[in-house]
Amino acid sequence: MELRHLQHFVAVAEDRHFTRAAERLMVSQSGLSASVRALERELQAPLFVRTTRTVTLTEAGRALLVEAERILAQVRAAREAVAAVQGVLRGTLSLGTEQCIAGVDVARLLAAFRRRHPDVEIRLRQAGSGALAEEVAAGRLDLAFAVRTRADTDQLRSVPLTSEPMTVLCHPSHPLATGGPVTPEDLGGEAFVDFHPDWGPRRTTDAVFMEAGVQRTVTLEVNDVHSLLELVHEGLGVAVVPRHFGHKREASTLVSLPVKCDAEYETVAILPPHEASSPAARALMSLLAANPADTSDPADASDTPSAG
The missing domain is CATH 1.10.10.10 (Winged helix-like DNA-binding domain superfamily/Winged helix DNA-binding domain)
Known part of the structure; x- marks a missing residue:
């Protein structure tokens, strides 16, 4: 063969x-x-x-x-490893990410990577966390920034980036807006704006309500953050989202309320096992670990990544 x-x-x-x-x-x-x-x-x-x-x-x-x-990805990694030993990082960095991932400013990180490694072609794909994990396991992506979807396996390992609480966003005229922290039970009868089921915030929110034994109805399902915030702004529903979503410009007129629950929105870098990681992926993670202040999400400077 x-x-x-x-x-x-x-x-x-x-x-x-x-x-x-x-x-x-x-x-x-x-x-x-x-x-x-x-x-x-x-x-x-x-x-x-x-x-x-x-x-x-x-x-x-x-x-x-x-x-x-998987075989072709390993062959590519082997060729790139030889080039790296010779002092030149070449090849391709295939990165996957969710939208507005917490703990890393993807655009800023990739710009810093390109300045250091101009001979590496960068490819970027956005998708939900489940799909991204499958792409890394199959060798189609070198790594992905996503929400933790499973424990480490023989095909995947995860490096923590950050974690943060979930909050409710609602229109200022909503009855919840004048209150304090809310529980899943307080939200049981609300209409929700949320992402498609594979996106990290939706996975986290679903887990919160499942743990509480509270059913909820997602009436408006979107695949981008800006649409979600616009729909909440128009009073068409409430949204349970990671805390940093409330710091976005489009959310400035919305009311943000803490959700009383144990679950947190935990983001990680998903990679193959150490021996199967590409030189480009290792270089990107080293850059992230060495310069967290330059590559973390500026919306929340208190959440700094740990590359472990």
């Missing part, structure tokens, strides 16, 4: 199309097809179901894709 066969297979799996994959790889379509057929012969299993319009993975193909992506 040759690496190029795996590279060709992964490209077709990603594009779901031989012609597009061939164009991206800059190889002939006939050569790409031959490469995939050679891999299928060696594995004695069809990897794709082919039609005139598209291709889809078979069960064997789905199983191979997980391992192929």
Whole structure:
């Protein structure tokens, strides 16, 4: 089994199309097809179901894709490790992050990284914490800044960034606005604005209400912070969010109330095991640990990251 066969297979799996994959790889379509057929012969299993319009993975193909992506990521990490020993950090840094993650200013951190390592290509992807953890485990991301979703495993480890309490944001005219700290029971009958289920704040809030045994109704589901704050500003619902959301400019007219609960919004850096981490990921984490004041979220300077 040759690496190029795996590279060709992964490209077709990603594009779901031989012609597009061939164009991206800059190889002939006939050569790409031959490469995939050679891999299928060696594995004695069809990897794709082919039609005139598209291709889809078979069960064997789905199983191979997980391992192929991991193998290619390890090969890339090995090449970059050799370059790093030779004194030059090259290659790609593939980073995932949730929106407005606490404990790190992602843009500022990446700018500092680029100044130090201009030969490294930076790729950034936003997604929910569950999806990001899966991407790191599969080798598609070098690391991710997310909300803790699971304990460390043989494929993942987590480095704490920060933790903070959850708060309720509501319109000044809302009945809750004149009170003090609230409990989940106080919020049981409210209409909520919240994120999609995989986003960290939603996961944390769901856990708070589940622990309290209180049902809640999310009537307005969004995928960005600004939309959430605008909907609360219009009085269309309340939102339970990490404390630092209340420091944003769009939240200046909203009332923020502490939530009385034990759960906190805990953010971490998710990485592969030490031996599988890429040189670029290690360099980024070293930069974060060495300069927390320059790379933490300026909205809350009291929450400084620990790279452990």
